[in-house]
Amino acid sequence: MNGRRAEFLIDLQKIKAQKQKKITEIFADLYEWMFIYLQTETNLREKVRAKQLFRHKLGLNKEEVLDNELQIHLEHWLLLDYVTVSGSRLLDIFVRTKQEKMSKDMLELCGILMLMHLEPVKVISVEEEVVTYVSLLGDRTDRLQASPFLFGVDVSPEQIVLIRIATIGFEKKIIGPSIVIDPSFEVKVAGVFKDVHTQGYHVWRRYLKEYGIDMLKYRKKA
Template sequence: MSSSTPDFAAFRREKQQNADENLIKLLTDFEQWLGPNTNLREKVRAKHIFAEKVKINVDEVDQPGWSVFFEDWFAFDYITVIGTHLFDMFIKKQADKLSAPELQLAGLVMTSVLEPLQIKENHDQLLETESLQSGERKTVSLLPKSMFSIDVKEEWLLVRSVYCGFQHRIISNPAPLELTDFILPLTPPLETERSRQLTSMKEHGLLWLRQKK
């Protein structure tokens, strides 16, 4: 390749790496902020809401099969007593400490939702999927060195993903779903307006965990 010819593949790799690093830093900073800034009464309230929505006993919430999904919902989707999300609160209080790329990614994380995806193809952990709710096709993948894993033998996964760089990156532990005989009313109503649709999905996405394997 001529030295004067732009190497677009290298450019994409570098941009993807930078975006991944910014997202990892943002999520790590949020995790470190969340612990000391979590009100214990708020978390007890959240556990009761989670248990009621998912149809389990509240003492099951802290068990290994459920705790990781509760912590994700609590961090990103739970509405506090003052009417906000904890991630949104973090961004508001830490905005002056975040870089411009991190703030851009923060906006995408704020609107991220739990979404049931059907795995159509697997290309070495790059999953070609289709959304049950919107019918949208998207390729999702884990962040580099992610603590999560994907069981590609599953047909359905409940996933929270964020468009980062050039890829939809999974930022929560994927939950395998049993949707062969799922109940149609569990499907959150889709609104014509995109913003209303996202609000509906953010509010009701938790209900899909009733179908967790």
């Protein structure tokens, strides 16, 4: 009897792995589509305005060329966080104009990305591309884990890092490039975050969405 039952047991782990593989592939297609849209359909004036604001936030002069690292940060900030002249984010505009071509899964993933923001965390450990971390200011006993999506994460234990986290399927993923704070600025950055955090969740979340990218000026440089 037990043997016959075993023949019909559902392999839940296998099903879960298959679902995760499928949603990851859908997300990869969406990710590529979003950045093709950014490159080919975004208003040129918005791109120029965003680049000027990005330079201002980082204290860069108009002539200074952005290196590859900063260019990648610019592109993700432009898509996910930058607010256009009309008061919308480009991701919102992308969804409004493309939603009829999107699957239900893609629309759900877009909803997750819309809620995402740079989040300050403290790294506990890094093993086989999995980063274990705690919130810098929230419940520091709650250890979380996430793995990078497309972009590697060069971090070490005890570092303060700003990362964008999204739950894709059953897994937490680090989306886009991360900001590793230089040790010489850690006290200053933690103090800024602490002051904002005391003002409540909504102020805290809005601050990170609008000003999280500003912390790039305190990044650890290679």
